[in-house]
Amino acid sequence: MIGQFASHASVTEAGDPSxxxxxxxxxxxxxxxxxxxxxRLGATRHVFAPTHPGWDCxxxxxxxxxxxxxxxxxxxxxxxxxxxxxxxxxxxxxxSSIGGWIALEMAVRAxxxxxxxGLVDRVVVIDSVGVEVAGEPIADFFSLSPRQLAKRxxxxxxxxxxxxxxxxxxxxxxxxxxxxxxxxxxxxAMSDPTLLARLAAVTAxxxxxxxxxxxxATPAYGRALAAAIPDARxxxxxxxxxxxxxxxxxxxxxxLEGFLSAGR
Numbered sequence: 001m002i003g004q005f006a007s008h009a010s011v012t013e014a015g016d017p018s019x020x021x022x023x024x025x026x027x028x029x030x031x032x033x034x035x036x037x038x039x040r041l042g043a044t045r046h047v048f049a050p051t052h053p054g055w056d057c058x059x060x061x062x063x064x065x066x067x068x069x070x071x072x073x074x075x076x077x078x079x080x081x082x083x084x085x086x087x088x089x090x091x092x093x094x095x096s097s098i099g100g101w102i103a104l105e106m107a108v109r110a111x112x113x114x115x116x117x118g119l120v121d122r123v124v125v126i127d128s129v130g131v132e133v134a135g136e137p138i139a140d141f142f143s144l145s146p147r148q149l150a151k152r153x154x155x156x157x158x159x160x161x162x163x164x165x166x167x168x169x170x171x172x173x174x175x176x177x178x179x180x181x182x183x184x185x186x187x188x189a190m191s192d193p194t195l196l197a198r199l200a201a202v203t204a205x206x207x208x209x210x211x212x213x214x215x216x217a218t219p220a221y222g223r224a225l226a227a228a229i230p231d232a233r234x235x236x237x238x239x240x241x242x243x244x245x246x247x248x249x250x251x252x253x254x255x256l257e258g259f260l261s262a263g264r
Contacts (some may be wrong), residue, residue, distance in 0.1 A: 100128025
């Protein structure tokens with residue numbers, strides 16, 4: 001068990017504690033967007049899925065204002081169980097959207113900071129944001145209407161569209177709070193202009209999985225991200241957009257599970 005993560009009330013845990021560990025990091029839509037992924041990976045991994053501070057009505061410290069800070073916080077939690085984590089071969093980081101950005105920042109830091117050596121076993125990013133790619137801008141998420149967001153984020157826009165008129169007051173409050181936290185931590189551009197170059201430091205095996213129909217960050221953006229990481233593998237998922245694990249789960253899990261089960 002990774003004690004420091006398990007002790008947090010806002011962490012979902014799945015799988016047998018004797019299995020290799022995985023840390024699943026959600027995107028701007030909150031923990032519900034990775035819940036099926038947590039359940040699936042729990043069959044072969046001991047999975048921890050934190051709710052980022054400020055999401056789903058959790059408290060966000062006023063001084064938490066960047067993805068880099070959150071990545072450091074999560075690495076510190078892993079390092080607090082240093083011997084236990086290393087004894088289990090390190091942790092697989094699995095991040096969706098801004099969760100992928102957090103995972104990338106963690107992978108860079110783990111590669112260059114001796115305190116975190118051996119903590120990260122491998123990395124999976126799913127339709128990540130966080131880098132700047134010339135000619136491939138990230139969609140302006142905060143300017144999109146719900147209908148526009150569904151068209152950008154989903155292969156099947158009708159499946160992804162959520163009509164705000166059908167939401168309860170509590171659900172609207174969660175959405176608004178998540179959006180505020182996303183803006184505070186990821187910024188309006190949802191990227192760090194220094195990150196693409198810094199990815200050259202990553203030493204952990206990395207899989208970059210991407211929905212072919214993603215128009216939040218295009219497959220060309222994903223390929224550029226993968227090309228910046230030494231020996232990273234890029235896998236395109238057909239019939240899926242920004243959340244391929246929700247829209248094309250069988251195809252996505254086949255790619256993810258093959259990568260996670262492979263020897264280093």
